[in-house]
Amino acid sequence: MGRKVSFTKDEFVLRLNGLLSVFALKWQLRIPYKAIKRVYIDEFDPPMWMLKMPGTAIAPLNIFEGSFKFGNEWYFISCEHNVPLVHLEVDGFGKYKYIIFEMENPRAVMIELRKKLRELDE
Template identity: 30%
Template sequence: MENKVSLIGNKLVVVPQGINKVFAVKGRLEIPLLNIEGATIDNGILNEFRGLKAPGTSIPGFYAGTFRKNNEKTFFNIRRTSMAVVIQLRNEKYTRLVLGVEDGRKLVDEINNVIKI
């Protein structure tokens, strides 16, 4: 598992696990639920050009850290073999998060249900 993701109070909390903290150059992300537009599963995003990494890691089959493309910043922490959870953000440092988690479909449903309130 690359990330532990929790909904705590009015925030989404992402904690990279194990060595991924080092590769992602990020120990924790906290995003207010008000700044989440939605979440989807999109494995195709792993086939697209991610942009320039700054800072981060990009080795075949594993992407972690900040990637910049078209004046947008995306945080990746995922292995190619994982289901890609994409969380769209607004008014945040990142435009989106692309994460590998234990149960991606459950997380997507949970996020989308909470932000509808």
């Protein structure tokens, strides 16, 4: 899989490798923990009228990479399978409101991220 995550002292880092970074036109997102308002795992079915700006979307193959806009909200989506995905709801992180991505073990990522967010509150 072409995604890696890391947890620094102050931010969550999502790195896209290989073709994923080309399709998404982005190779990493560095998200401050204080900008993350919610993290959960769920499936995601992008609306057909979601605009890619810029990004790559091949809906029949469930491939979505890059920036998308739906209504007045911006999404960063990185997935190529119809599986449960990690969802981050963010506030104060550039234009994005939602960051949704596929990982081999989404539960482990969610648990570690929630742990970091709890430490921030203490």
